[in-house]
Amino acid sequence: MKEIPSYADVLEAAERIKPFTNRTPVFKSKWYNHQAEAELFFKCENFQKVGAFKFRGACNAVFTLNDHEANRGIVTHSSGNHAQAVALAARTKGYQATIIMPKNAPSVKVRAVKEYGAKILFCEPTIEARKEMTYQFIEETNAHFIHPYNHPMVIAGQGTVAKEFLDEIPDLDIIIAPVGGGGLISGTCITAKQIKPSIRVIGCEPELADDAYRSLKEGTIQPVLRTDTIADGLRTSLGDVTFTIMKEYLDDLVTVSEKSITREMRSVWERMKIIIEPSSAVPLAACMDQKFEVKGKKIGVILTGGNVDLDKLPWI
Amino acid sequence: MKEIPSYADVLEAAERIKPFTNRTPVFKSKWYNHQAEAELFFKCENFQKVGAFKFRGACNAVFTLNDHEANRGIVTHSSGNHAQAVALAARTKGYQATIIMPKNAPSVKVRAVKEYGAKILFCEPTIEARKEMTYQFIEETNAHFIHPYNHPMVIAGQGTVAKEFLDEIPDLDIIIAPVGGGGLISGTCITAKQIKPSIRVIGCEPELADDAYRSLKEGTIQPVLRTDTIADGLRTSLGDVTFTIMKEYLDDLVTVSEKSITREMRSVWERMKIIIEPSSAVPLAACMDQKFEVKGKKIGVILTGGNVDLDKLPWI
Numbered sequence: 239m240k241e242i243p244s245y246a247d248v249l250e251a252a253e254r255i256k257p258f259t260n261r262t263p264v265f266k267s268k269w270y271n272h273q274a275e276a277e278l279f280f281k282c283e284n285f286q287k288v289g290a291f292k293f294r295g296a297c298n299a300v301f302t303l304n305d306h307e308a309n310r311g312i313v314t315h316s317s318g319n320h321a322q323a324v325a326l327a328a329r330t331k332g333y334q335a336t337i338i339m340p341k342n343a344p345s346v347k348v349r350a351v352k353e354y355g356a357k358i359l360f361c362e363p364t365i366e367a368r369k370e371m372t373y374q375f376i377e378e379t380n381a382h383f384i385h386p387y388n389h390p391m392v393i394a395g396q397g398t399v400a401k402e403f404l405d406e407i408p409d410l411d412i413i414i415a416p417v418g419g420g421g422l423i424s425g426t427c428i429t430a431k432q433i434k435p436s437i438r439v440i441g442c443e444p445e446l447a448d449d450a451y452r453s454l455k456e457g458t459i460q461p462v463l464r465t466d467t468i469a470d471g472l473r474t475s476l477g478d479v480t481f482t483i484m485k486e487y488l489d490d491l492v493t494v495s496e497k498s499i500t501r502e503m504r505s506v507w508e509r510m511k512i513i514i515e516p517s518s519a520v521p522l523a524a525c526m527d528q529k530f531e532v533k534g535k536k537i538g539v540i541l542t543g544g545n546v547d548l549d550k551l552p553w554i
Numbered sequence: 555m556k557e558i559p560s561y562a563d564v565l566e567a568a569e570r571i572k573p574f575t576n577r578t579p580v581f582k583s584k585w586y587n588h589q590a591e592a593e594l595f596f597k598c599e600n601f602q603k604v605g606a607f608k609f610r611g612a613c614n615a616v617f618t619l620n621d622h623e624a625n626r627g628i629v630t631h632s633s634g635n636h637a638q639a640v641a642l643a644a645r646t647k648g649y650q651a652t653i654i655m656p657k658n659a660p661s662v663k664v665r666a667v668k669e670y671g672a673k674i675l676f677c678e679p680t681i682e683a684r685k686e687m688t689y690q691f692i693e694e695t696n697a698h699f700i701h702p703y704n705h706p707m708v709i710a711g712q713g714t715v716a717k718e719f720l721d722e723i724p725d726l727d728i729i730i731a732p733v734g735g736g737g738l739i740s741g742t743c744i745t746a747k748q749i750k751p752s753i754r755v756i757g758c759e760p761e762l763a764d765d766a767y768r769s770l771k772e773g774t775i776q777p778v779l780r781t782d783t784i785a786d787g788l789r790t791s792l793g794d795v796t797f798t799i800m801k802e803y804l805d806d807l808v809t810v811s812e813k814s815i816t817r818e819m820r821s822v823w824e825r826m827k828i829i830i831e832p833s834s835a836v837p838l839a840a841c842m843d844q845k846f847e848v849k850g851k852k853i854g855v856i857l858t859g860g861n862v863d864l865d866k867l868p869w870i
Contacts, residue, residue, distance in 0.1 A: 263579070284827045504864060511600045511829040511860035544827035548820060554870060 242482060243390040245432040248397035248425065251298040255395060258297055258330055260286050264406050269509045274525060275533045279410065281403045284514050284544030288322040288350075290471075291399050291542050292386075295421055296323035298395030299384045300331060308333045311381035315361075315368040317343040318471055319543055320386040325356035336381065338371050340364075344547060387421030388477025397425030403538050404433045412530070413538040414521035417441040417450045417491065418472040420480030422542065427487035440530055441484065441491040442521040444469045448493045450476055454484065468552050469499055471517035471543065490530055498523035500552045506541075513544040516552065558798060559706040561748040564713035564741065567614040571711060574613055574646055576602050580722050585825045590841060591849045595726065597719045600830050600860030604638040604666075606787075607715050607858050608702075611737055612639035614711030615700045616647060624649045627697035631677075631684040633659040634787055635859055636702040641672035652697065654687050656680075660863060703737030704793025713741030719854050720749045728846070729854040730837035733757040733766045733807065734788040736796025738858065743803035756846055757800065757807040758837040760785045764809045766792055770800065784868050785815055787833035787859065806846055814839035816868045822857075829860040832868065 265280040283291035315338035328335035335356040340363035361371040444467035452460040465473045503519035518541040581596040599607040631654035644651035651672040656679035677687040739757045760783035768776040781789045819835035834857040
């Protein structure tokens with residue numbers, strides 16, 4: 239078992255990453271308030287660097303390495319936002335990052351990682367091949383591995399989203415976020431429960447990737463069974479650190495349909511004129527489908543990112 | 555010839571519409587600054603009510619009517635943002651608005667106008683039929699006509715964009731905006747030249763709708779010859795009021811290709827994570843294609859709106 243991060247770690251993370259991250263704005267929408275009969279606040283991490291909250295955790299994890307550790311190299315495996323996040327975080331400090339990516343990764347994502355100066359190693363497009371190549375790389379180079387979520391400093395970094403959110407809107411009744419590997423929701427739990435113990439923290443998952451729901455029900459980590467949800471950021475299973483935190487703090491975990499995810503993604507584009515990726519629409523779908531007590535509440539919605547393939551929109 | 559609005563009219567408009575409009579944010583983009591070798595500021599009127607700057611002018615024109623005038627009814631013809639803008643502005647004051655729309659108008663736009671409580675009269679889909687039905691309606695009802703751009707109070711309302719922009723970023727060297735009927739660029743000229751006489755105001759048009767370019771060259775208002783630019787907000791000819799203002803104040807007018815418009819529209823979606831409509835991409839395209847002296851300058855770009863049919867994107 240790895241170390242569980244504390245709220246003090248979140249506060250240190252906030253100071254550490256502040257000069258390098260965007261303090262993202264909180265948006266409101268009269269239309270959504272009217273529809274939900276509640277007051278919604280949207281923390282726009284789609285405006286974060288690399289287009290997703292992932293940059294916070296990656297920065298914190300990379301910046302806590304001392305030069306000696308970092309100079310051995312930094313490695314991670316990801317085909318998504320974490321890859322770009324680690325690449326940019328490493329470049330910010332002048333370290334060399336290596337990203338293991340599946341060889342069928344979208345060219346736009348490969349290009350982005352290259353733009354941030356990271357080295358890419360391509361592997362077969364399976365989770366096993368990815369892990370195998372990563373372990374082999376660590377064995378050979380002694381590089382430091384930045385896990386995408388099951389890493390205390392990554393979780394502490396993600397906790398800075400909730401800190402900024404509650405600093406700006408202190409009287410939220412509920413805070414909702416999507417659950418993939420659980421890094422964001424864990425950081426949110428640690429932070430929000432410390433700042434406002436009465437707040438409810440609710441995790442949201444696609445029905446097609448309901449592993450966290452099943453894990454909490456069974457009491458042991460359950461694998462993701464399918465990888466076909468359009469919420470491509472949420473196709474991962476929990477880790478032991480994130481699962482431990484979620485078991486202790488999370489108030490509820492709800493699931494939503496693919497149809498609702500697509501509907502709310504499109505609706506945010508149309509009504510709020512901002513680009514969010516499918517994963518970001520998951521908590522909002524839970525809210526609009528009244529999967530928890532919504533009416534009359536002040537609800538903080540974390541919009542996690544805005545990296546979308548504009549050639550392949552789910553409604554076209 | 556109608557009255558030319560003054561900067562005092564803009565100041566009055568700013569006070570008049572302030573409680574009802576959004577003070578839209580100014581965004582920056584490191585990526586764009588790097589690409590352009592300049593410092594760009596984006597005034598996000600896509601976040602304005604009804605999704606476009608048009609609400610400012612419509613509000614100002616509607617709110618300057620006295621109850622006696624307004625109770626005779628308000629009418630306009632438009633299939634675009636001006637229709638929604640007048641509908642919402644009228645509803646805000648409890649007045650009845652009638653919008654003449656072509657019977658082939660997109661159902662999403664018809665629905666939006668209805669949502670704002672306006673009455674719709676459908677006409678044949680030609681400019682002549684629209685005008686004919688509008689004049690007939692005015693004849694019968696004595697309703698007040700709110701022209702989409704050739705109206706001093708509409709122009710004064712649009713001038714509030716530049717006022718807010720320069721209040722926030724006083725040292726802009728250049729301010730750029732698209733030119734359709736000329737309402738926004740005229741309001742921008744009157745305001746920007748008063749606040750900062752040394753500023754350059756540059757209008758931008760699609761090559762396929764270069765009527766303002768030809769009008770300024772010829773010295774008389776020239777008609778739009780084609781209506782197939784993707785910048786659907788810019789398919790209109792100038793009016794006598796807007797042309798008079800542009801002749802006096804405008805520093806330059808440049809044109810851009812359809813390809814550049816689509817490229818920059820997509821690029822803003824991808825890099826800045828905000829939805830802009832094709833018309834909004836026109837000034838940015840002029841900037842990135844170096845259609846005027848860009849390097850080293852502080853450039854204010856007015857992003858005019860974000861109303862896009864998400865089923866029909868120009869790159870798909």
